[in-house]
Amino acid sequence: MDIAQSFSAALVLIWGGDPAFVAIVRLSLAVTLTAVAVAALIGLPVGALLALSRFSGRGLVIVLINALMGLPPVVAGLLVFLLLSRSGPLGPLGLLFTPTAMVVAQAILVLPIVIAITRQLVEDLHGEYREHLASLGLTGLRAIPTLLWDGRFALATAILAGFGRASAEVGAVLIVGGNIAGYTRTMTTAIALETSKGDLPLALGLGIVLILLTLGINAVTYAASRVGARFAG
Amino acid sequence: MTTLPTQRHLIAATASLLALGGAALAQDARPAAPATAAAGTRFITVASTTSTVDSGLFNHILPLFKAKTGIEVRVISQGTGQALDTGRRGDADVVFVHARAAEERFVAEGHGGPRRPVMYNDFVLIGPKADPAGIKGSRDIAAALRAIQTRATPFVSRGDRSGTHQAELALWTAAGIDLAATRGSWYREIGQGMGAALNTASAMNGYVLSDRATWLSFRNRGDLDILVEGDRRLFNQYGIMLVNPERHPHVKKADGQAFIDWIVSPEGQKAIADYKINGQQLFFANASDTGA
Amino acid sequence: MTVMRETTSVLPLAVTGLAFEAGGKRLVDAIGFTIPRGGLTVLIGPNGSGKSLTLRLCHGLLTPSAGRIAWAADHGVIAGHKRHAMVFQKPVMLRRSALANVEHALAAAGAGWSERRTRAREALDRFGLTDKADRPARLMSGGEQQRLAIARAWALRPEILFLDEPTSQLDPGATRQIEQMILALKAEGVTLVMATHDMGQARRLADRVLFLHRGRLVEDAAAETFFSGPASAEARAFIAGDLVW
Numbered sequence: 001m002d003i004a005q006s007f008s009a010a011l012v013l014i015w016g017g018d019p020a021f022v023a024i025v026r027l028s029l030a031v032t033l034t035a036v037a038v039a040a041l042i043g044l045p046v047g048a049l050l051a052l053s054r055f056s057g058r059g060l061v062i063v064l065i066n067a068l069m070g071l072p073p074v075v076a077g078l079l080v081f082l083l084l085s086r087s088g089p090l091g092p093l094g095l096l097f098t099p100t101a102m103v104v105a106q107a108i109l110v111l112p113i114v115i116a117i118t119r120q121l122v123e124d125l126h127g128e129y130r131e132h133l134a135s136l137g138l139t140g141l142r143a144i145p146t147l148l149w150d151g152r153f154a155l156a157t158a159i160l161a162g163f164g165r166a167s168a169e170v171g172a173v174l175i176v177g178g179n180i181a182g183y184t185r186t187m188t189t190a191i192a193l194e195t196s197k198g199d200l201p202l203a204l205g206l207g208i209v210l211i212l213l214t215l216g217i218n219a220v221t222y223a224a225s226r227v228g229a230r231f232a233g
Numbered sequence: 234m235t236t237l238p239t240q241r242h243l244i245a246a247t248a249s250l251l252a253l254g255g256a257a258l259a260q261d262a263r264p265a266a267p268a269t270a271a272a273g274t275r276f277i278t279v280a281s282t283t284s285t286v287d288s289g290l291f292n293h294i295l296p297l298f299k300a301k302t303g304i305e306v307r308v309i310s311q312g313t314g315q316a317l318d319t320g321r322r323g324d325a326d327v328v329f330v331h332a333r334a335a336e337e338r339f340v341a342e343g344h345g346g347p348r349r350p351v352m353y354n355d356f357v358l359i360g361p362k363a364d365p366a367g368i369k370g371s372r373d374i375a376a377a378l379r380a381i382q383t384r385a386t387p388f389v390s391r392g393d394r395s396g397t398h399q400a401e402l403a404l405w406t407a408a409g410i411d412l413a414a415t416r417g418s419w420y421r422e423i424g425q426g427m428g429a430a431l432n433t434a435s436a437m438n439g440y441v442l443s444d445r446a447t448w449l450s451f452r453n454r455g456d457l458d459i460l461v462e463g464d465r466r467l468f469n470q471y472g473i474m475l476v477n478p479e480r481h482p483h484v485k486k487a488d489g490q491a492f493i494d495w496i497v498s499p500e501g502q503k504a505i506a507d508y509k510i511n512g513q514q515l516f517f518a519n520a521s522d523t524g525a
Numbered sequence: 526m527t528v529m530r531e532t533t534s535v536l537p538l539a540v541t542g543l544a545f546e547a548g549g550k551r552l553v554d555a556i557g558f559t560i561p562r563g564g565l566t567v568l569i570g571p572n573g574s575g576k577s578l579t580l581r582l583c584h585g586l587l588t589p590s591a592g593r594i595a596w597a598a599d600h601g602v603i604a605g606h607k608r609h610a611m612v613f614q615k616p617v618m619l620r621r622s623a624l625a626n627v628e629h630a631l632a633a634a635g636a637g638w639s640e641r642r643t644r645a646r647e648a649l650d651r652f653g654l655t656d657k658a659d660r661p662a663r664l665m666s667g668g669e670q671q672r673l674a675i676a677r678a679w680a681l682r683p684e685i686l687f688l689d690e691p692t693s694q695l696d697p698g699a700t701r702q703i704e705q706m707i708l709a710l711k712a713e714g715v716t717l718v719m720a721t722h723d724m725g726q727a728r729r730l731a732d733r734v735l736f737l738h739r740g741r742l743v744e745d746a747a748a749e750t751f752f753s754g755p756a757s758a759e760a761r762a763f764i765a766g767d768l769v770w
Contacts, residue, residue, distance in 0.1 A: 085322050085323075085324050086322055086323035086324050086481060086483065087322040087323060087324075091323070092483075094483065096324050097278060097307065097309060097324070128617065129617055129619070131581075131586055131613060131617070132613065132617035133633075134585075134586050135584060135586065135610065135611045136629075136630055136633040136634070137607055137633055137634070138633050146619070146629065146633075150619050150620045150621070151620075178307075178309035178310075179309075179310065180307045180308060180309060181291075181292070181308065183307055193287075195428070195429075195432070196283070196287065196425075196426055196427075196428030196429045196432070197287050197428050197450065197451065197452065198428055198431060198432060198435075198451040198452040198453030198454070199452045199453075200452070200453055230661070230664075
């Protein structure tokens, strides 16, 4: 198969502005960015809380969350599918085969990453800042805003890592989204579809676009960590 | 000092990235269709097979239905077994598959119906042009399968309870072959759709049973070609059913029935017959054939 | 919030029977002294004598195993405003600019947005750090960081400032600068309690000396008295340089 064919397919896609293609890219970004935002909103405070609290079984919780970072996307998708199916407990919500379901599944994949990295970071920072913050009256949970803000670069890197994981997966969004044309078709599920139709150049072209997107994200991540290093001193 | 402005730019960039996502999602929740008078978009969910989707049939006929009724049809493409399960769970409004026995069981169990025949296409036996089993040009599918089994040439099976898979199993039986007893490493079950099966056969130069429509629109043929066709036993009938609204009250009964009525109407049937690839018709409309 | 002249004070601070236990060992025991308003009290003693622990106990960073820390006003807080602050041996700098570090301390004390900015700038100006305002604090030299730590504590307008060996990690030049700042604070009326193991520094700065050895308060005397004629044998040995721990 001709690699050149794939590159030209990719260029045609990007420059051509085919509405179906634009819709696919927009949906992919919308689903993943929303999932990451939700995971960050929940994961940052939970991770910080976990870092500062002490309770029996805490070690077990930490191990569990670290392990969930490797949750197979297709398993996450299956679990959400069983929850949201009409015959499932949340059936009446009618959320199966919608972009919302895809956001939920991807948020579940990103959440452990955010919690685990936030916890580690906040715990380390807290060790360093504890006495000074206590001196200022910021004891216990009151220290959380300071710690989260001070760790912002490492946390941003963690969130971008979560984005990378979500934007690369196909298993979860395929199962809960159904790959419906024009509605729940994302870049990864479109690649899976074109592959199964045997249109490999187009599939690879889509893949090239996705890789370029991922490269862009990683470039931002790297720049963020560099700026952060300068401020950490 | 240039250090702090860079920091601010970075934070602004990250924040706007997240905001972009939210905005894009909010926009996407309301697709670019012209504003319908009623609240939101009218749509139904149809669970159908990979053959109808992969062949491009729906891309051709669904816009016609939408233009006429304003109803958007969202198609989930799965194997027949999975599609019927989706109907059983109530996750779709309409089921449109090609395994008559399974469909009739579905109706008998009260999950939906009545079953209406819609169209047929045929299966073809695909294989490498070199044809190690020596079946090229035959019109006898049973003899061809026997030859494949005897020579133990690689054969790819979908293995996913789809209509195609069930048809394949029925043909082995018709050829008098007990698969459980005689299958060996030459029989490769992949548990995936038609496109994936064709990709696999292309990669290993093996034989595979495919529906003609998917084959005609398949682009990764490699060294494969149609070797056996035309046997009456390769006839593949599609049926459509409404999911039972009494079991699943949320099912869109009126709009789902509108789709079924349209697809068996002269207009819908013509749309199906009009769908061609390279001048070749893929599906043959036969809703009026009540025995189908 | 305008700075009102407080009519009450958290001083004198009366410490009685103070003890702290960790890992089954009494690290300080039966420590008692009173800090009145004004002046610079130096806690001096060899390594492991309990100087840092005593400061932390007074400041409320640790809970005593026995004894009392009695401020004139409840917990050293008046009208929700903590009236004592602390500077540590190794300055803790947040990952922000120098100005932002001071603003953060003021925010924690409840100051509003514009007040924070004004008072923070004031603190930097007071201690000659104006041109470092936007520098990342962690990139400053050790001496600058410690100056910032003192400026940061001063911005909170404490009545009493605890300092834990503030110059032990600095070179002589930076040490002199810090000592000047400390004397300036004393002149302003801030009460100072400082731990040090540097005899020369103690001679230069102390009005009063609390000598600790192995977790106990061995001698409590005016600086002149202590350095010219110490009452205890341990103190004499320490001044002679013979008492290492």
